[in-house]
Amino acid sequence: MALLEVKNLRVYFHTREGTVKAVDDVSFTLEKNETLCLVGESGCGKSVTALSIIGLISNPGKIESGQILFEGVDLVKLKKSELRKFRGTEISMIFQEPMTSLNPSLKVGFQIVELLLEHFNVSKTEAKNLAVEFLKKVKIPDAVGTYDKYPHQLSGGMRQRVMIAMALISKPSLLIADEPTTALDVTIQLQILELIRDLKNSLGTSVILITHDMGVVANLADKVAVMYAGKIVESGEVFEVFENPLHPYTVGLLGSIPKLDTPKNSRLISIPGNVPRLINPPKGCRFHERCSRKLEICEIAEPPEMTIGNSNHRIACWLYSDEFQGAVDTDERYGS
């Protein structure tokens, strides 16, 4: 059984201006010990997907339909109080802004310890010892001293380490990291990513990593799912998607990264336009307005989701459907 199976998830925000379909029919699975990267531009529904897993969608957002099966239990159907018991124990989350995600008026040590005291039958001393141990594990130099510090006394990187310690102290089966390095210095970014990877391996945690940085994906991911305007447009094993990106959006994302072997005078690819407003998404394929390889059908009908050959590589694009064969020839499509 997969650790996490998200099936046909729809999360809508009912606002006065209209319904925002932030996540629209999203499905994916995550196996034990696997790292899945959710990639896409800002506002494409990555964070909302992640937050809906731990039931922290804020008003006026609502899970409209779909299932989130965590070890077989449908989290969508659970009562608030039952879902709360999964949070911080089985499923942990770290956020983008280490500067603001710790409570400024409580000592960081206490913020870790309170999680243990809430969920586990431990004494205060045991909890403190465990917290210090985990502060050491996330490579905070003076773990004992840091325990008694307030967030504003720590740097951004240190705070994110504290967040990671807090998230992993209960040895959760699933860690959701929502852009954990976006707000950090480039030098610190790599340290934090390596830390997440090492701890993931030693604790046997599965990870959902949300990012818009393809470099991060290449570094950490086993699987990748590319989201655009509330939908997953392409997904698969990371090497498949990187070797053979099919969706024009994925091609654009990968093309926008500078490489060492890019000729000096050539321009980087950029995808024209912006993510559409999700109150009134474009008809047909949501990407068609920005797509360089648009077909007539793209404006009319939503593309079907297809599996490429017998791999895990899935894509939703008319270019690769039988009726509208595009650039890829049949052999390549069926992987034979």
Next chain:
Amino acid sequence: MIRYIINRLLLTIPVVIAVSVLVFLFIHLIPGDPVEMMLGETATIANVEEIRHMLGLDKPLGIQFLDFMKNLLKGDLGKSIVSRRPVMQIVLERYPATIKLTVASAIVALIISIPLGTLAAVKHYSWIDNLSMIFALLGVSMPNFWLGPLLIILFSLTLGWLPPSGYGGFKYIILPAITLGTAMSASLTRLVRSSMLEVLDQEYIKTARAKGLRERLVIYRHALRNALIPVITVFGMQIGSLLSGALITETIFSWPGVGRLFIESIFRRDFPLVQGCVLIIALTYVFVNFIVDITYGFINPKIRYE
């Protein structure tokens, strides 16, 4: 923390000096001759001279100031013209009544505003939220000189439950405390609500929820504590104004506090007493602000360490 407190304490010294200078100058700044004003049109020149000499107003300004400061340091604010008793003694006699009323009103205000404001924020846009905002609007709009008599009519005259005015046991403090507390709690409720709404939107609240904490802990341990920081400033100022005597409410309920003393001394043109009241009121403000600053330090570690 101790360094922080000492720092704050040192900062009050210039304020106290400035206040003293202003209070001293006050008698010279009002238009006309204060002594003639005090005695009225029927006063003889001999009378005027006598009072002027008694108040030391016949000496040069510099000498007067030095005398004033010298006496002030000894805790001597002069003598009341009417009762001929030391001003300090009269004010201090009235102080306990004002403190009692302040504490009672503050308790009423906090009991109403913190739960109501918190609830309104947590249940944003619900009927509780609307109700609390209507209450806040009413509370802010109702002047004390209207609410006070209204309470007296209902609880004293009609129902006969509580005494209409006077100073004595617990029963006597209820109506004035409700009158003052309601007005205070109205603005505090709004403040708690808006501050709470802002804090509930913060990332660390999301973190607290993601940790699987009970909602009660999320609200009280993580949100309320931070939401109260701006509330304390306003609350402190309100306490300051209550401690300096709620002039109207004390008068309505014949409450023998500093506020009523202040009004009485103005009506009697008892200048030394007015001066004494102003000085004590100003010092009270300084003291309350000092306490507010220290409370800040306790609640917000960031302030403490800077």
